[in-house]
Amino acid sequence: MSPSASSSSSSNLTITIGVLAIQGAFREHASHVNRLNTLHASTIRSVLVRTPEQLADCDALIMPGGESTAISLGCERIGLLEPLRKWVRDERPVWGTCAGMIMLAREASGGKKGGQQLIGGVDVRVGRNGFGSQIDSFETGLRIKGMEREEEPFNGVFIRAPVVDALLLPSDLEKVGVDQPTLVKRVDPNTLPESVPVPVTNTMAVPLTPTTELPANASEPPLPKLANAEQTLRIVVAPPLYDTSDPVSSAKKRPPIEILATLPEPVTTPKSPVNRPVAAHIAQRDPRMDIADRPAHDSQIVALRQGNILMTSFHPELTPDTRLHNLFVSKVVLPYKQQQQS
Numbered sequence: 001m002s003p004s005a006s007s008s009s010s011s012n013l014t015i016t017i018g019v020l021a022i023q024g025a026f027r028e029h030a031s032h033v034n035r036l037n038t039l040h041a042s043t044i045r046s047v048l049v050r051t052p053e054q055l056a057d058c059d060a061l062i063m064p065g066g067e068s069t070a071i072s073l074g075c076e077r078i079g080l081l082e083p084l085r086k087w088v089r090d091e092r093p094v095w096g097t098c099a100g101m102i103m104l105a106r107e108a109s110g111g112k113k114g115g116q117q118l119i120g121g122v123d124v125r126v127g128r129n130g131f132g133s134q135i136d137s138f139e140t141g142l143r144i145k146g147m148e149r150e151e152e153p154f155n156g157v158f159i160r161a162p163v164v165d166a167l168l169l170p171s172d173l174e175k176v177g178v179d180q181p182t183l184v185k186r187v188d189p190n191t192l193p194e195s196v197p198v199p200v201t202n203t204m205a206v207p208l209t210p211t212t213e214l215p216a217n218a219s220e221p222p223l224p225k226l227a228n229a230e231q232t233l234r235i236v237v238a239p240p241l242y243d244t245s246d247p248v249s250s251a252k253k254r255p256p257i258e259i260l261a262t263l264p265e266p267v268t269t270p271k272s273p274v275n276r277p278v279a280a281h282i283a284q285r286d287p288r289m290d291i292a293d294r295p296a297h298d299s300q301i302v303a304l305r306q307g308n309i310l311m312t313s314f315h316p317e318l319t320p321d322t323r324l325h326n327l328f329v330s331k332v333v334l335p336y337k338q339q340q341q342s
């Protein structure tokens with residue numbers, strides 16, 4: 001940020017935070033945003049976003065929790081997917097909570113048949129429903145790095161929340177074919193032992209390590225013969241958002257991942273059978289990801305930031321606490337807006 005972007009300039013600003021309002025807990029997010037107004041010299045206001053035009057008027061965007069397949073389909077139908085991808089490509093501030101986190105991940109496992117469209121932007125693979133189903137919902141006190149009164153736990157509400165399967169190397173960009181906007185890789189979970197770490201030897205399976213090459217023709221491998229096809233793990237991949245003509249140098253320009261909150265224990269035994277293979281993958285941690293505060297298992301990560309993108313696997317809008325909304329505004333949105341104005 002330039003020195004001219006002093007905090008005094010923030011008093012003249014009006015900050016418009018859009019909340020994607022296709023499905024899910026968007027009203028709760030909007031009301032949390034509005035409550036921040038009294039905390040800042042700038043005017044902070046929320047708007048519900050349902051069209052590309054409404055998005056264009058925003059300084060920042062929140063993608064709420066709900067059902068990522070429904071949100072994704074809704075975005076597709078109203079022509080919001082590409083504007084959202086452009087938003088991320090332009091490095092504008094965005095925060096995804098729960099389903100919103102799934103949308104912003106570069107890869108997602110545990111998807112439905114037929115896959116789903118992702119926006120992408122953050123170099124992680126998340127596992128849908130990785131903590132289990134609705135009845136496995138839980139709340140837990142979290143310490144969130146950089147939040148005001150950091151020592152005071154923030155109540156994380158986890159509802160069919162996504163788990164971080166793995167942090168991905170940015171250089172994986174080169175592995176994603178530009179002609180194939182959404183690839184669905186299929187892995188036969190029967191080939192993966194329950195214990196970790198595992199070498200994947202079945203040639204039908206696409207190994208789950210971040211360094212895996214996709215098949216040269218980038219077409220889907222044939223479906224393995226399974227007793228129960230629902231057990232097949234699907235991984236959907238977001239289209240590449242950045243210039244991949246020189247993947248290595250473009251990957252180097254990617255902002256680092258900052259880990260903001262972790263759980264004390266890894267998620268090694270997801271209750272959902274669909275996600276069991278993910279558990280096997282969890283320990284296949286890429287040691288080249290040298291990141292501060294990285295926990296022993298990537299599955300422990302529940303809040304992270306990459307550049308101007310924030311993602312949390314829990315629902316901060318379902319508690320009265322507005323500290324996380326304030327962190328987004330103070331640490332991501334205001335600096336971005338000030339930089340734009342300087």
Ligand SMILES: NC(=O)CC[C@H](N)C(=O)O
Nearest residue numbers: 065066067068098099160
């Ligand atoms: N609370 C949530 O947002 C749940 C997310 C949901 N499991 C999904 O896949 O979209």
